Amino acid sequence: MSTTPSGGPRLLCADEQQLERAGRVLASGGESFVVIVCEVALREQAMAVLRRSAGSVEVPSPEEVRQPEEVLAALEEPADRAGVRSLAVAGNLDGALEALNWHREKLLSGAPVLLWLEDAEALRKLRETAPDAYAFREIVVLVRGDGGPLPVPGGHEPEQVAQHRRQLRRVRAPLQRAAAGASLAEELRVRGRIAEAHDVAQSALLVLTPTGNDDEQALRAQLCRTLAEIARASGARARELYWSLRTLAEIEQIPFTRGLPLRALVLASWPGPFDSFDRSRTAEALRLVYTYGLAPEVTTQALSSACIRMEALGDLRRARAISEELGTIKNQDGVNAALDMVGRAVIEVATGKFADAEEIYREAIAIASSAGGHLTSAAWGLVICALRTGELNATERRAAEGLRAGADVPLQLQVRAWLALARGDVAACFGMLRQMSAEAAAQESDGLMLEMCDTMIPATVSIGEAERLGERELEAVQVELDAVRDAVQVIAGTDGPPWYPIQFLTLRARLLAVTPGKLDQAADSSTQALDKARSTYPDLIPECGRLLGEHLIQAGRLDDALTTLAETEREADAHGFLKELAQIRAARVRALVLKGEASAAIEPHLAALRESLAATDSPRITAETLRDLALKLPPLCATPDPLALAEEAHGLFVAMPMPAEESRCLEAMGDILLARGRAPEARRRYVTARARLERHGLGLRLPLLSRKIDALG
Secondary structure: OOOOOOOOOOOOHHHHHHHHHHHHHHHOOOOOEEEEEOOHHHHHHHHHHHHHHOOOOOOOOOEEEOOHHHHHHHHHOOOHHHOOEEEEEOOOHHHHHHHHHHOHHHHHOOOOEEEEEOOHHHHHHHHHHOHHHHHOOOEEEEOOOOOOOOOOOOOOOOHHHHHHHHHHHHOOOHHHHHHHHHHHHHHHHHOOOHHHHHHHHHHHHHHOOOOOOHHHHHHHHHHHHHHHHHHHHOOOHHHHHHHHHHHHHHHOOOOHHHHHHHHHHHHHOOOOOEOOEOHHHHHHHHHHHHHHOOOHHHHHHHHHHHHHHHHHHOOHHHHHHHHHHHHOOOOOOHHHHHHHHHHHHHHHHHHOOHHHHHHHHHHHHHHHHHOOOOOHHHHHHHHHHHHHOOOHHHHHHHHHHHOOOOOOHHHHHHHHHHHHHHHOOHHHHHHHHHHHHHHHHHOOOHHHHHHHHHHHHHHHHHHHHOOOOOHHHHHHHHHHHHHHHHHHHHHHOOOOOOHHHHHHHHHHHHHHHOOOOOHHHHHHHHHHHHHHHHHHOHHHHHHHHHHHHHHHHHOOOHHHHHHHHHHHHHHHHHOOOHHHHHHHHHHHHHHHHHOOOOHHHHHHHHHHHHHHHHHHOOHHHHHHHHHHHHHHOOOOOOOOOHHHHHHHHHHHHHHOOOHHHHHHHHHHHHHHHHHOOOHHHHHHHHHHHHHHHHHHOOOOOHHHHHHHHHHOO
């Protein structure tokens, strides 16, 4: 990674890769016209990469040109020592770009011309104002960098917080003191000052008597909701559920119309397994909002939760519609406006538009910081974007800058585990996850403990698929899973979240499925999870049924799998679980193929799969579903053709970009081609896949890829 002044933005790996290509064009000699779109803050880094990759060809610092005559003079001036003419258009672009068009033939006479533009708008003007000159370009490189350091909240306390703090000091009557405490706790909470908000809210609640008039009862309900939101921010799902139930119990003691707004608010953020929300409760909150025309601040909360819920279910079209509706609500304060922006960014991440998501996250962080807030969700989103796009150094920096040293330590450890996995350091990955579990347990964050397991099991699967999982590691994962399950049960108690037992059963089933000879046990555990979902938390039926179907397919019980998938499909379709619906239909296609059904029998089900993928309105969900299906189908299969599926998924991942997934698709293509007797083509795919991983420092599958390449000579 190129160096940069302390605190400044840095080049991303993908930007360096494009600049290296441009440097090779300059180094190839002859006439060429190269366009670099790069903000000034990144220009020195970009030039360092160009010089390194241009070899003996000298790349000088750019000469600023502002007037048409300056453009002509620069193009006519001979390049020093057979180097490059390096020009930066500044000031009023129109005149300089028109001159570039007038004298376009000079772009291809003599030394290469390197043109620097500062932003995408300048590139648009080049295309419009100098179309003939633009047609001569050999390569255009767009450099965006990592966005620079994240803004931090100012050192001063926001006036809203200071005002509520003064009021709390002045009042003496119990009811007034509790009301002032409730207002202060809420202001602190939305600004990310969770520990202080918790202490203030608890103190305010203790001031109130167990029985009182409607005013006291309404205030108790409000404080209980604040404590539920504080528990949510701490990853303590059992405490969140407790305080949510307390809130509803308090609301029942006051008149319906007075308690209605608070009822909608608590239902909107009711805890659950779908990105921390409950599907049916948030739907009920939205119904209350639309039925009774509640206040904008209540509508905002309900819509925000519904937006995230739709994203979690894979209904990106509906999520966008809700997000657009949110945008029509005016007069929100800075922190709440920033929170709404996070919902928009989450949609872009789910779609695969990571650059758009990053821009929204940064704007949200800036707004929240100016209001004295710390937006962990936006900082976390930026970490996810960098990780998915293969920018591991940027991932590390963003985690260090955006996640707080105290409350967010488990999340920091989770990021380090992801980074270790991506780089191929298996021992470090498992070590970080164990530390995350210990830190989350110390904070009694049962939700984060479960999230650790939800990271550990897919990591174990990925390590096993890369042929790097030993027996000792597998046993250690099983021990850790059982220990976390027991610890969560102690924290949550007997009245904890009803989805916890179901999720631990599914985690155990997924782990057993990678253990040789334990597919029947995996199916048994999935069956238990599905039965428990039916009796205690029906919204998890689609996930549990799909998982059971996949385990039955692995075990060769194809008729049982098709029966289970058919039942589960109806449940997913009825309640709008679009992502699960697509995965269920993909599993059914696989089962039909393995059963030896004719193409005519498979094609209608393949069409249904395509229909469900289109309904998600998400290229990323489509790419991931098709990739998984391509990996699991027999390589000689004709309907559907796994090679075509892998190629389609690869194209979608390239556009995002997601280099690890691009490489996985290329490797799958290589495996399919090799099975079809096309070894030279397979080797080319393997080599390209390895180069993509090496470029980004993604080391998990590199040893396996190298073995495959070596085996082909």
